[in-house]
Amino acid sequence: xxxxxxxxxxxxxxxxxxxxxxxxxxxxxxxxxxxxxxxxxxxxxxxxxxxxxxxxxxxxxxxxxxxxxxxxxxxxxxxxxxxxxxxxxxxxxxxxxxxxxxxxxxxxxxxxxxxxxxxxxxxxxxxxxxxxxxxxxxxxxxxxxxxxxxxxxxxxxxxxxxxxxxxxxxxxxxxxxxxxxxxxxxxxxxxxxxxxxxxxxxxxxxxxxxxxxxxxxxxxxxxxxxxxxxxxxxxxxxxxxxxxxxxxxxxxxxxxxxxxxxxxx
Amino acid sequence: xxxxxxxxxxxxxxxxxxxxxxxxxxxxxxxxxxxxxxxxxxxxxxxxxxxxxxxxxxxxxxxxxxxxxxxxxxxxxxxxxxxxxxxxxxxxxxxxxxxxxxxxxxxxxxxxxxxxxxxxxxxxxxxxxxxxxxxxxxxxxxxxxxxxxxxxxxxxxxxxxxxxxxxxxxxxxxxxxxxxxxxxxxxxxxxxxxxxxxxxxxxxxxxxxxxxxxxxxxxxxxxxxxxxxxxxxxxxxxxxxxxxxxxxxxxxxxxxxxxxxxxxxxxxxxxxxxxxxxxxxxx
Ligand SMILES: Nc1ncnc2c1ncn2[C@@H]1O[C@H](COP(=O)(O)OP(=O)(O)OP(=O)(O)O)[C@@H](O)[C@H]1O
Ligand SMILES: [Mg+2]
Numbered sequence: 001x002x003x004x005x006x007x008x009x010x011x012x013x014x015x016x017x018x019x020x021x022x023x024x025x026x027x028x029x030x031x032x033x034x035x036x037x038x039x040x041x042x043x044x045x046x047x048x049x050x051x052x053x054x055x056x057x058x059x060x061x062x063x064x065x066x067x068x069x070x071x072x073x074x075x076x077x078x079x080x081x082x083x084x085x086x087x088x089x090x091x092x093x094x095x096x097x098x099x100x101x102x103x104x105x106x107x108x109x110x111x112x113x114x115x116x117x118x119x120x121x122x123x124x125x126x127x128x129x130x131x132x133x134x135x136x137x138x139x140x141x142x143x144x145x146x147x148x149x150x151x152x153x154x155x156x157x158x159x160x161x162x163x164x165x166x167x168x169x170x171x172x173x174x175x176x177x178x179x180x181x182x183x184x185x186x187x188x189x190x191x192x193x194x195x196x197x198x199x200x201x202x203x204x205x206x207x208x209x210x211x212x213x214x215x216x217x218x219x220x221x222x223x224x225x226x227x228x229x230x231x232x233x234x235x236x237x238x239x240x241x242x243x244x245x246x247x248x249x250x251x252x253x254x255x256x257x258x259x260x261x262x263x264x265x
Numbered sequence: 266x267x268x269x270x271x272x273x274x275x276x277x278x279x280x281x282x283x284x285x286x287x288x289x290x291x292x293x294x295x296x297x298x299x300x301x302x303x304x305x306x307x308x309x310x311x312x313x314x315x316x317x318x319x320x321x322x323x324x325x326x327x328x329x330x331x332x333x334x335x336x337x338x339x340x341x342x343x344x345x346x347x348x349x350x351x352x353x354x355x356x357x358x359x360x361x362x363x364x365x366x367x368x369x370x371x372x373x374x375x376x377x378x379x380x381x382x383x384x385x386x387x388x389x390x391x392x393x394x395x396x397x398x399x400x401x402x403x404x405x406x407x408x409x410x411x412x413x414x415x416x417x418x419x420x421x422x423x424x425x426x427x428x429x430x431x432x433x434x435x436x437x438x439x440x441x442x443x444x445x446x447x448x449x450x451x452x453x454x455x456x457x458x459x460x461x462x463x464x465x466x467x468x469x470x471x472x473x474x475x476x477x478x479x480x481x482x483x484x485x486x487x488x489x490x491x492x493x494x495x496x497x498x499x500x501x502x503x504x505x506x507x508x509x510x511x512x513x514x515x516x517x518x519x520x521x522x523x524x525x526x527x528x529x530x531x532x533x534x535x536x537x538x539x540x541x542x543x544x545x546x547x548x
Contacts, residue, residue: 012283065281179321180360183352184421185344185376202372205362209407 009168010131015060016244017129022138024245025126031252032122035259036115043262045114051255052118052125061128069124070117077116084109132164140230141239154230162218170211177206267429267461268295268318268350273327275313287313289485290327297428298459300452302472302493305482306507311465312355314482315431318463319343319350348377351427355434355465357418361406366397366417369406373425391424392417394454396446412443419447423454429461430454436466448475469511473497473532481508494530513537 017025032051039045056063070077090104127135140157147153178188181202188199275288287310295301305311316322317329320336320343329336336346354360363369370388379387392402395416401409406417419435432451436444452475454460466472472479472493479496481489483506489496497503500510500518510532517531517540527544531537 011281062281176354177360179316180354180357181372182321183319183347183354184360184373185348185425186372187344187376202360202362206360210359 009128011061011065011128013060015058015129017055017059017125019242019244020129020248021239021241021245022130022134023142023239024241024248025130026135026138026142028248028252029123029126031256033119035256036118036122038256038259038263040111040263041265043265044259045111045118047255047258047262048118052121055125056121059125059129061125066121066124066128070120073116073120077113080116081109081113084112132161135164136161137235137237137239154233158230166211166214169214170207173210174203174207177203177210267297267332269330269333270294270317271328271330273314273317273329274325275310275317275322276325277313279325287485288317288324291482291485291487292327293480293487293490295461295463298455298461300455300462300475300477301464302476302479303463303465303482304467304469304472304479304508305488309482309506310485311482312433315352315433315463315465318429318431319347319352321347321352348425349427350429350431351422351425353419353422353430353432353435355437357421357435358411358414360418360421361414364405365403366406366409367392367402369417370420370424373421377425387424387426388420391420394423394450395420396450412439415439416443416447427460429463431463431465433465434467435464436468436471444471451475469497469509470533473511473514481506493532497532498530 032048035044035048039048056066085101085105085108086099088102088105088108090102093101093103093106095101130138136157139160140153143151143153143157178186182188186199186202188196188203191199271292273288273291274286277283277285277287291310291314303311303315313322317324320329323337331346331350334341336343361369363372367385367388370391371384374384374387375381389402397413397416397420401413406414409417415435415438419432422430430451435447435451439447448464448471451462451464455462464471464476476493479489479491479493480487481496481503488502488506489499497510497514500514503509513534513536514532517527517529517537520527521529525544527540528536531540
């Protein structure tokens with residue numbers, strides 16, 4: 001149940017995408033997100049879908065794994081779809097009470113849903129093929145120029161990589177504590193809203209305590225190994241672009257061009 | 266016939282690249298009132314196995330019967346099962362959450378829907394049983410030492426009065442005195458109430474001393490099943506699985522190699538002492 005959150009979880013197989021430089025993937029994700037907002041008709045989304053399909057294929061991560069990540073945004077999806085559906089002006093199809101459904105609304109809602117779904121799946125491709133460490137390495141390097149204006153890029157990257165690293169650990173911990181309380185007769189499913197909220201206390205308290213304990217332990221372990229920020233710190237695996245990365249950048253350029261073209265169809 | 270496990274298989278993260286076969290065709294039967302030890306190398310599937318026994322994990326394949334009923338059949342109440350099969354997790358102290366010790370122990374019995382005075386009574390009994398003095402009862406469980414937390418957590422399960430008690434390495438990280446105290450209490454429960462005990466431990470000495478029967482797990486499969494004496498006879502195979510026999514068994518074997526006529530199936534220090542005295546008297 002709780003293990004089904006795939007965002008921030010690396011899927012360890014070997015593929016072109018896994019071997020790609022994290023900067024390339026970061027930039028690619030950005031390009032993809034921008035393209036989703038540039039596209040404004042069926043053709044644009046068709047091209048975006050095609051690219052997504054090809055990339056998912058290349059990543060060798062099972063599609064089912066990627067779709068699972070969508071469950072996390074189901075609620076958001078529902079809200080944004082219904083807002084678009086009911087609150088867009090235009091030619092009316094039918095109305096229920098004060099709620100009007102228009103052609104434009106249906107169109108907007110459909111696009112919104114597609115956009116959100118592609119957005120989440122597109123970023124899942126990145127997080128599933130890139131270890132959190134690579135990801136933050138990529139971020140740190142790409143944003144390195146900000147250090148000149150005294151933005152603590154390294155520290156922020158470190159915070160992020162730790163946060164990402166902790167997600168699966170906390171998920172596992174939640175699972176474990178949940179089981180332990182269920183063994184003591186806890187019931188996390190039945191009851192009304194208040195009952196359910198109450199039943200979460202035996203889960204949340206140990207979870208927070210363990211999160212804080214882990215955090216202090218980690219801080220101590222880092223200090224014991226003389227961690228003192230990014231100053232003068234070298235990398236074990238410095239990032240270097242390979243041929244496939246240049247190819248990828250070329251693909252991005254072509255893709256963006258095509259998306260812009262579809263706007264004039 | 267209390268617990269019967271048939272051809273149990275469990276795979277973590279099935280259908281992904283992280284697939285991990287933790288249990289592979291395990292079958293056994295545990296009659297009422299037996300004291301069973303469960304041993305196996307790290308990662309051999311012990312914790313996974315015992316989580317199946319009270320329905321916390323759904324098996325990938327195979328069946329589990331409690332008193333003849335399939336626990337995963339439609340309409341079987343897993344909550345009731347959990348009140349009968351008590352499970353103390355590895356490092357159970359991480360499950361404490363209440364403001365004071367006594368309310369934490371009350372959590373389990375209260376979930377059973379018992380009247381409040383009985384809940385309190387059971388909690389107090391359980392705390393006394395694990396040797397927690399009354400002065401600690403109103404303290405926050407987070408202010409206790411690791412070993413004390415462990416006792417409170419064990420009491421939390423005992424307070425539910427289970428018919429079967431499963432303990433996953435209850436003594437890891439305790440001092441020798443605390444270890445013996447807890448295991449002696451468990452043995453007392455076994456003797457006095459006829460409670461079925463399943464104890465997971467890496468201490469072969471404890472196993473030889475307390476268990477009537479040993480189950481040995483190796484890479485998700487059941488490798489041996491028998492009395493400690495029978496099992497420790499295979500100490501060479503055990504060593505290949507990353508296990509061992511009790512120290513004293515090695516001493517006995519070394520003595521035999523030097524021509525001392527002593528029973529080779531000795532597993533505890535007391536037995537060795539008696540046997541040696543006998544040998545000396547004969548000489
Ligand atoms: N939550 C999990 N997700 C994925 N794999 C797991 C999980 N828990 C255990 N495993 C794997 O299942 C196998 C059996 O683990 P299990 O915890 O049952 O071993 P164990 O015998 O209890 O070991 P130990 O003596 O260290 O407690 C191991 O290979 C482990 O890596
Ligand atoms: Mg274990």
